[in-house]
Amino acid sequence: MSGKLRVRVDQDKCQGHARCKSLAPELFELDAFGNAHEVGDGTVPAGLEDKAWLAQSNCPEIAIEVIEE
């Protein structure tokens, strides 16, 4: 549980609700069509863990995976 977190957006599931981007703009970005992608390789900087879980639990399509490394 004390390890690092990584977020990943499943491109087949994301429909562009943009909830993750609004809740955790440090971790997610939107493309020209408004679909979400993780920033960089998805590594969650220290201190932003809660935002990663928050984004996951608010995605209506269950498209966000939070990986504990």
Added chain:
Amino acid sequence: MSDHSPVTDWVHDFDHTDPRWTENPYPIWDELRAASPVVHTERYLGCYMPTTFEAVKQVAYDTEHFSSRRVVVRNARPEVIPSPPITSDPPQHKPAKQLLLPPFTPDAMKKLEPRVRAICNELIDGFIDEGGCDAAARYSKYIPVRAIAHMLGIPEDDSDRFIKWIHEILELGIKDEAILMNAVHEMMAYFGGHIERRKTEPTDDLISTLMNARDQNGQPLPDMHVQGTLRLLLIAGIDTTWSAIGSSLWHLARTPADRERLLAEPALLPSAVEEFLRAFAPVTMAREVMKETEIGGCPIKPGNMVLLSFPAANRDPTVFPDADKVVIDRKQNPHAAFGLGIHRCVGSNLARMEMTVAIEEWLRRIPDFRLDPAGKVTWSEGTVRGPRQLPVLFGKA
């Protein structure tokens, strides 16, 4: 089949236009959900309704058995009038939707925000000295219609005409096909004129964006496609958000504690907006059953419609604890107000921006208000639910 006699058995004979449903649908949905994940009525030539979040989601995701070619449950099954992409199924859906996504991203909405803020303030200027107003008829109603007119590049002054068409297509047209078709033809004539004018005088708006769009083969879209999409954008852009803003103000008028909290903690507004969207989701869609299947153990037969109630899904207590309570700082809120799956509302970022700005400006200028005890709140019927009369008094009681 135009029987709309009062419902005596909701589970086997529901009718979403029954006045009790219009007035307060939540206990009815609880009763249906307790009975079965899918219920059926013989009304509307046969119609199912999934009652749980899970069942709603399964239907929304299953484009093989459930078609979007008819997205409103009506008495009759009039000819299919395509309004891509909402009425499109795969594989036509994706290219039609992709065209519309870039103009509606959150960044694009930021550019429109000052115009929406100005509209809100112009409207408030019109009634703030009167001590009270009908917040639905004089405020929430005119914000989305003027914003989408601005985006489309058609006169904001034609707003009342657009509102008349919406009422005829989405409310009266449920039971009267002639009214429906007449409104559709009036809209086609209206947009036809705007399209023709842009052929010689191109403009920088959504109508021109659609006229300049090219399909996968590099061809312009047929006029009928452009027309259908314009009707969709106008229809979907108006009474939906009008309803969502109205319901939010209805809640705030009755809940001083939430009002005070939002004034003291403005950073809560985004989560409050999501909670208003969950609790008062305005839009119920429909699907048409194309092939026999099963949802939640219930057999589903072709020839029936499906009333796809995202609002009922949002009240499912297995997904949303205390589903009937409005909790403006709700942490876990994966609501389905904008639909689920490929048909996610293309205007969701617009709707959020409009709701946020409309509530922000109202609270800034009218921090205290309450329902007028001498007035009556009325709600729209059928596909889109929200207050149509919302009499409020300004100031503390």
